[in-house]
Amino acid sequence: MKHAFVPPADLEPLQRHPKAAAPGHHIDLHHSTCFGCGDDVPLGLHLKVIAGDGLTVSADMPVASWMQGGPGVIHGGVLSAAFDEVMGTSPLLIGSAVVTAHLEIDFAEPIPLGSTLHFDARILGRQRRKVYIASVAHIGDPERPVASAHSIFVTIDVKEHFAEHYDKRVIL
Numbered sequence: 001m002k003h004a005f006v007p008p009a010d011l012e013p014l015q016r017h018p019k020a021a022a023p024g025h026h027i028d029l030h031h032s033t034c035f036g037c038g039d040d041v042p043l044g045l046h047l048k049v050i051a052g053d054g055l056t057v058s059a060d061m062p063v064a065s066w067m068q069g070g071p072g073v074i075h076g077g078v079l080s081a082a083f084d085e086v087m088g089t090s091p092l093l094i095g096s097a098v099v100t101a102h103l104e105i106d107f108a109e110p111i112p113l114g115s116t117l118h119f120d121a122r123i124l125g126r127q128r129r130k131v132y133i134a135s136v137a138h139i140g141d142p143e144r145p146v147a148s149a150h151s152i153f154v155t156i157d158v159k160e161h162f163a164e165h166y167d168k169r170v171i172l
């Protein structure tokens with residue numbers, strides 16, 4: 001797939017954290033009202049991100065009618081949010097909490113409502129606090145990606161980062 005993103009050549013390789021979710025297990029460390037992964041938001045993506053081998057994760061997402069953008073196909077923003085969630089969860093494999101700093105999506109084919117998107121993502125490496133991650137999605141044929149994404153997530157101290165906004169959180 002075509003993309004313009006070039007990760008730095010000197011990325012520091014990373015190791016899986018000893019307490020990371022085992023391959024095949026759901027990475028479930030976020031919160032129940034998250035748009036991407038929460039069970040308690042009626043119109044959320046409800047993504048279950050599964051740990052893979054090494055520094056990889058995967059997830060499946062049925063493309064529901066409410067996700068429509070162009071007639072009969074997924075909205076690009078919904079697809080972007082799904083990539084964000086899948087890639088943003090992966091640094092838990094290295095024991096890091098992160099927020100998105102930079103997210104690039106390449107849209108290769110229209111993705112029909114009613115299809116199921118399969119996402120694979122892998123951590124490429126770190127440069128200081130920046131974690132570089134790549135992801136690709138298909139709807140049945142792994143040899144024919146329909147979209148891909150590249151991102152930079154920045155590691156944070158969760159309590160410090162969300163301190164100002166924590167009291168305004170929505171609890172359903």
Ligand SMILES: CCCCCCCCCCCCCC(=O)SCCNC(=O)CCNC(=O)[C@H](O)C(C)(C)COP(=O)(O)OP(=O)(O)OC[C@H]1O[C@@H](n2cnc3c(N)ncnc32)[C@H](O)[C@@H]1OP(=O)(O)O
Nearest residue numbers: 029030084085088089097098099100101102128130152154
């Ligand atoms: C509850 C959450 C935790 C648990 C996680 C569970 C799973 C979650 C799944 C969630 C999934 C959904 C996830 C979401 O939706 S997260 C929600 C969307 N994202 C945000 O709200 C983040 C908003 N931005 C910020 O808070 C700050 O800007 C951050 C924290 C990112 C950096 O501000 P900070 O003052 O702390 O640090 P710094 O400015 O020294 O930058 C540090 C380094 O980063 C580089 N840099 C910065 N910006 C960019 C950029 N745009 N392109 C390229 N590089 C960029 C910068 O040059 C520097 O690099 P270097 O100088 O070292 O080379």
